Amino acid sequence: MTSEEMTRKVKELSGQNPYLCMQCGLCSASCTGIGVMDLLPRQVMRFLQLGKEEILKNRSIWMCTTCLICTARCPRGIDIARVMEALRTINLRKGNDILAPEDVPAELLAEIPQMALTSGFRKLSA
Amino acid sequence: MGIPYFPGCTLHVKAKGLDDSTRATLAALGLELTELPEWTCCGTAFPLAQDNYMGMVASARILAKAAKEGDGRLVTVCSFCYNVLKRVNFALKNNDEARTKLNAYLEENYNGELRVLHPLELLRDDLGFDSLKTRVDRKLKGMKVACYYGCMLSRPAKEMEFGEPENPALMEEFVKAVGAEPVDFPYKTKCCGSYQVLNNYDLVAGRVKDILKAARVRDSEVIITSCPLCQFNLDWLQDRFADEDKSFSKIPVLYFTQLLGIALEISVAKLGLDNHYVDPKPLLQAG
Ligand code: SF4
Ligand code: SF4
Numbered sequence: 258m259t260s261e262e263m264t265r266k267v268k269e270l271s272g273q274n275p276y277l278c279m280q281c282g283l284c285s286a287s288c289t290g291i292g293v294m295d296l297l298p299r300q301v302m303r304f305l306q307l308g309k310e311e312i313l314k315n316r317s318i319w320m321c322t323t324c325l326i327c328t329a330r331c332p333r334g335i336d337i338a339r340v341m342e343a344l345r346t347i348n349l350r351k352g353n354d355i356l357a358p359e360d361v362p363a364e365l366l367a368e369i370p371q372m373a374l375t376s377g378f379r380k381l382s383a
Numbered sequence: 384m385g386i387p388y389f390p391g392c393t394l395h396v397k398a399k400g401l402d403d404s405t406r407a408t409l410a411a412l413g414l415e416l417t418e419l420p421e422w423t424c425c426g427t428a429f430p431l432a433q434d435n436y437m438g439m440v441a442s443a444r445i446l447a448k449a450a451k452e453g454d455g456r457l458v459t460v461c462s463f464c465y466n467v468l469k470r471v472n473f474a475l476k477n478n479d480e481a482r483t484k485l486n487a488y489l490e491e492n493y494n495g496e497l498r499v500l501h502p503l504e505l506l507r508d509d510l511g512f513d514s515l516k517t518r519v520d521r522k523l524k525g526m527k528v529a530c531y532y533g534c535m536l537s538r539p540a541k542e543m544e545f546g547e548p549e550n551p552a553l554m555e556e557f558v559k560a561v562g563a564e565p566v567d568f569p570y571k572t573k574c575c576g577s578y579q580v581l582n583n584y585d586l587v588a589g590r591v592k593d594i595l596k597a598a599r600v601r602d603s604e605v606i607i608t609s610c611p612l613c614q615f616n617l618d619w620l621q622d623r624f625a626d627e628d629k630s631f632s633k634i635p636v637l638y639f640t641q642l643l644g645i646a647l648e649i650s651v652a653k654l655g656l657d658n659h660y661v662d663p664k665p666l667l668q669a670g
Pocket of ligand 2: 287288289298321325337
């Protein structure tokens with residue numbers, strides 16, 4: 258995927274314009290993924306503005322919990338969670354995913370509520 | 384005929400206590416629920432890719448069927464079900480493309496007319512918190528409660544209409560009505576890590592520690608929620624935290640309907656209080 262294709266696809270899937278981002282960092286400061294994400298949402302936005310396709314291979318997009326704190330706070334009105342989902346979706350539609358059923362430990366599987374499985378596999382599995 | 388009710392998959396299995404306590408408490412207060420005659424999983428997570436209508440079909444089907452009950456309302460209590468049903472309903476009402484495509488898939492003609500309601504809204508609007516105050520048998524006087532909304536109830540604010548996206552107040556009003564004391568809880572809409580429990584233990588453990596610490600700083604005796612996944616994440620990790628750190632003190636995590644059941648003196652067996660990791664029974668002695 259070329260950088261132009263990626264930018265077009267992200268805009269189309271998310272309905273958001275990454276160029277509106279002014280790099281204030283409020284989304285990163287608020288993000289649930291702090292501490293485990295290698296690139297926080299502000300950096301993800303910057304990679305998109307610069308058209309760097311390597312953002313598609315980034316781990317952070319798989320750490321997002323779609324909690325919408327970033328979306329609620331962005332002073333530029335960007336629905337950042339939709340941008341993260343667009344990056345996941347491009348991957349998932351090519352069969353690139355992060356979560357396989359056999360990765361879930363049996364002890365956890367025995368205890369975890371059903372909706373965690375449905376939502377987790379919907380977001381993280383192709 | 385009670386108000387149409389969608390329990391959702393988790394409430395029939397792992398979060399049976401939420402289902403049982405919701406039905407028992409609302410019935411005790413004269414708000415009878417009637418389970419939809421047939422239903423499926425709601426899909427749990429609202430799809431955020433603009434073209435992903437397939438991710439909305441399950442919810443749309445439930446909504447279209449529920450509308451045929453003729454009540455005009457649909458009650459659901461799990462925060463995930465509530466979020467996705469409400470967002471899909473919003474899309475059916477306000478997004479022409481979503482309405483056309485989903486109705487074409489389902490061979491229905493449903494346009495988002497239902498009101499999707501959370502039991503907290505029923506308690507506020509149909510019973511009234513002033514009336515609830517007079518109905519509680521056992522005032523939970525002085526019990527300090529941290530109201531944990533998580534990420535699903537109040538966001539996005541425009542669609543959920545559940546108060547401020549980061550500072551809703553409905554659960555606190557409810558806690559006051561049952562005679563307990565809501566603490567100031569800045570982490571109330573922070574995310575617990577959610578389904579990342581399947582993928583990234585460190586993420587969830589980190590967020591849960593932050594939330595429990597914020598609750599404890601305010602001397603909370605109990606955390607309440609309406610989300611089976613928040614309940615699970617906040618509850619099951621505490622044993623492990625206690626093993627790792629001898630100074631860690633556990634805090635029970637209940638469904639708000641279980642707290643209501645305690646206030647109404649509904650028998651413990653009907654409230655599912657036995658199914659939590661951190662034993663909430665000591666709370667029953669308090670007050
Ligand atoms: S909060 Fe909005 S404007 Fe600020 S860095 Fe994040 S995306 Fe950009
Ligand atoms: S929705 Fe994702 S990117 Fe935004 S704050 Fe939550 S975890 Fe971070």
